[in-house]
Amino acid sequence: MLSTNGADFSVVVKRYDVEGQVIATPEEMAKKMLPKDEVFKKVAEEVLYMRFKTVGPVVMDALKHRNPLDVINNGLVAGMEVVAKLYAEHVYYLPEIMMAAKTMEIGIAIAEKQVPGGRETKGTVVMHAAEGDPHDIGKNIAAVMVRSSGYTVIDMGRDVPVAEFVDKVVEVKPLFASGTALMTTTMSAFPAEAKMLVHKGMKTPLMGCGGAVNRDYANSYDLGIYSEKAPQTPIIAEKIRKGYDWKKVREEWDSIIGGQ
């Protein structure tokens, strides 16, 4: 092996990850963001610290003192909002998001049972990985983020036939639908789906995402909108919930996801 004596590799590679790391702990970062109310704070901390084994008893205890919808919104969802902020600040990463979401869902399932008539969510979203595409990791991450933001997700899985997906969207009439594709030849499912939806009179925005897809492609067919990264999806969802149609999402895409 060549000798490296005298070589200065700092001129060859700069470790931006090491130099730019956030050294604050989750505890320090979360301190100001957690709910003030002690009952809700305790519930939120279960989510924040991903205690999926103890979230059940803590939620049960909270339900003795607070109403179930408040436990969900001011405890569990509030905890997840802190998690999302820590993720955005590069204190938490993907595994923490997944574990925290799982913890939140356990808690919601318990609290929901005590909500008369069930809990209303922000809306329903149909998600899938395109026909012929076995890769669904991106869709799964996006689904967690959308669900964590308060939406009901109907996850159709991967390699979903075009007609099956269209039938589901027509049946459910979701706020929007989304698909992922890792290959250029599977992403062509999206325009086919959009064409069939338009033919059936549907105006549901159809988000095209995944490794193979770019914004130009997703914008090339009617109904098509784009989300580049999973964390952008709830942000776009919020606009649709406020009344944006697919054309307006496209027009204002840069400002909607600005800074992401």
Add this chain to the structure above:
Amino acid sequence: MSVKRFTKMEYACADDMTFGRAIKPVSYGFGLKIGAGKVIPEINYAPRPGTEKDPAKLRKEYVDYITKDILDRAITVGFPDVQLETEWVSQMNQEKLSAPVVSGQKAMCEKYHEEYGLNCGVRQTIPDQREADHGLRPGHDKNHAYPEKLFECAEIACENGADNLSCETVGGKEFADYAVTNGDIVAFLFGVGYLGTVDMTYVWSEFANIAKKHKCVAGGDTNCSGANVAMFMAGGMQDNDVQRTFSAVTRSISAARTLAAWESGAIGPDKDCGYEGPIVKAIAGMPTAQEGKNCQCAHCDLQGNLIAQCCDLWSNESVEYHPEFGGTSVQCWFGSIGYEAALMNTALQMKQEKTLRDLYMFADRTRGPEAYVLAYDHAYEIGKAIAAEGNHLYNRALGAGLTGAKIILKGYETKELALTNKQLDTLKDIIKKFEALPKEESKFVEYAVKEFSGLVPNFNMKNYDL
């Protein structure tokens, strides 16, 4: 085809490994000799969306446009060798779509070999569309019959003239997906290191028989569905969605799995996205394909130079066919890998290959933990850990993962490799988890089945005949 595990290293020491030379070179196609003293550029491509809808259109795209463009560019620039790789799109599991492409490419290669003396051939990489929820073995999948189609594709490829039969099998993918998204290294060890190796042994024993029947060379595999996913999710220096120490260890584990293709009858070269190539080459002495700086058309890379250190084929990964200023995309990216191979071949001719190898290696050695474990001296050490337990699928995967993790930790402690606090925490946690695992395979399997049943979606031991 009988399975023969590697229990000793074919290379006597790490320093013996260079690019362009393998202990067991392979010949196929029209004059191609892989690992016999030259690095061969391997160009990979994807058809334009929509062309897959019609057999005639798809054949035209692959043969009349892509293949012809590449072979013409070889002549234009004066490259003496080229391997093409056709990674089948999912629709090509239908013979009417795939057979004309394979036979058309074969005929085109023969024409250029006869006319210009160009050494060329095509690797046909067939799709593994099996899904754990529907079953991984023939007879399981009542919806799509994907396991049956996998072997049908191998037959179609070989009987229509494939020079190299390859695949990126998906055994253990259900675990890899879970492990990567949840940061669970033990799930990766069980799913990819153990179950994945069991699956590859089964699949590649069949492939090797099919290839032999048709006088085709069975190339190899890579853990695209697991370690590549981890590396993609780890991303560049600003991403780290998955910690790169985690990603580096998954790559070490995946080497124990990738080796199974060669143990089951394949003879290489393996697949170009196999960043575990330096590890498996060190063990088996067979030629490997690699990709790095010249595959920026497909993905970002933190070991773009380093990974060229001991490749035998140098690839661009894949590029969608479209026009660029300098020609079509395949011509431009072929130029890029072809000139890089020419540099390596010049070094070989001038007996400077070890110098160039080391320059490639040191250029990226400290760019991140993935590059660090793949540096050829470290790859060799991981290889030794695998070979030492070659007959024991669990122990060799565990040995690979633990050795990789400890190499990174030592690099950090000796201040050769910098890590973020999070990367270090993740690394220490991995070592702790590995060291707490049972030493016996049966106990580990028993533990893992109990631990992951109901936790990992679609986990079913029947998929692995267990």
